Amino acid sequence: MNRKKLEALQGWSFISPALIVISIFVIGSIIFTIYISFHRVNLFTGYYEFIGLDNYKRLFNDTKVLIAFKNTLSFVAVVVPIQTFLAMVMASVLNAKIKGVKVFRIAYFLPTLTSSAALTMIFMFLFSLYGPINQIALQLNIINEPINFLNDAKVALKVIMSMNIWSTVPFFMVIYLAALQEVPEAIYEAARVDGATNVQQFFKITIPQLKPITTFVLLMGIIGTFQMFDQAYIFSNGSGGPENSTLTVALLSYRYAFGQNSTMGFAAAIALVLALLILVVSLIAQKLNKSDTLY
Template sequence: MKRKPLTPYLFLVPACIILGAFIFYPLLQAVWMSFTDYNMISDPAFVGFENYKEIVEDDLFWKTLGQTFLYLIVVVPTLVILPIFLAILVNQKIKGIGFFRSAYYVPVVTSMVVVGITWKWVYADQGILNYLLESVGIIDGPVHWLTSPTSSIFAVMAVTVWKGLGYYMVIYLAGLQAIPSDLFEAADIDGANKWKQIFHITIPMLMPSIIIVTIMSSISAMKVFEEIYVMTGGGPLNSSKTLVFYIYQEAFEKLRMGYASAVGVILLLITLVLSIINLKVMSKKETAL
């Protein structure tokens, strides 16, 4: 019996309708809208590159773009490196380790809204963080973590990192368990200490996982929204606003759909360039090893 040539396409149709209707069609529309002036009340009016011109001249755009990059530079390396050690820690075969693994994963399954509220409370002026830091003498007097323009974005970054740790830890854990144990046994016989083993066996062998984590964490760092929305609202003085938050406000608070779409197109271009750089750098590193 011969398979009908149409069969594979029939399988693909439902998924393609969803992806087409909710990603590809909107993508084209967003690009088109970025050349229009549209406020959802009157019809969109074609304005050429007007929106892009305005963006380039908008100080707030540059500020949020800078803060988005700051976010990337701080959060991505932290989320690439820290979970490796966490994964090594929970990869020990000792009693009760499953309990600790699960405990570290709890922030991952909790919604960002609740995580944001929780940390807002931890960060409060009379909150537990200030108390702890004060009692060990790191600070004297409460720090206004979320309400000072110098610290707000870093305080939000810490929460992004904290929520992501468990997830990337599990990815590394999978990578660790795929490393053949005789490598470590051989190193033991050769007298290599734990740290040497980590840097000469574990990390090189984890390279595929490191690549995945780098790509995933940089894509998600570009999209940071909820923690900012819940904890600072982008403030104070726009100091914790990122590009995505800027898009949200322009579109859904000011109803400047065309302008917001143009910022969105810029975000897409940055994401694409970033992913390509990531892949290039990483594949070079991989062949070098």
């Protein structure tokens, strides 16, 4: 055996444990999910019945599925643009040579270090009927009586949106901050010589230069919001909130899989449709990002 083949064999031997784990727990799980999506399944009793495309046909007739997709798409449409823009603005501010900026970098990143469960509990306290938000609004005469944010179908999802934005912006801010380090300072200096203001520099230089990073951030944000489960689950105790106003696709899939009337096959069909939707979005983002460069 020549040296080249020996090195290749050694390489495969090093990565084989990881490949085995991936094959069993990732690829194997995907294949099993596809399999049970064509069956009526109860894993607790071991019951399997092949029903073809019935689970997929049911997606179009189940009102909860339609509500969950509507809520999830609304969540994506509101959260992703706001968190992306705020992350870019904050990164631009922190990238400026301002005294004490390192302290602000640490402070801004703290929400990302907070666990999702703890963060949800904090926001539930803040927006509770007699919580700080209501008390401040009453003191400022913004409202005449407390708003039941947690149990009002009109605002419950908006509370989760604000929570998600607050917790994810710092993470994307760090990505933007790293990308800004690669943008040549000479571009900004030339713009300042031509009389460009800071706002003009942001919209005419920063945003175009960060286009490939923005594509990546948008993709990560879309994937994350499509998969949003833990905050919605804790916020509503798994019920989906008042009038299913905080019901997401991931939460609905969980409820059908592990609810009292376990319908694992239908839950698998929901999860696969969601995965397919995320895959399509990912491919579109990759195509848009293919020819982009930083500068």
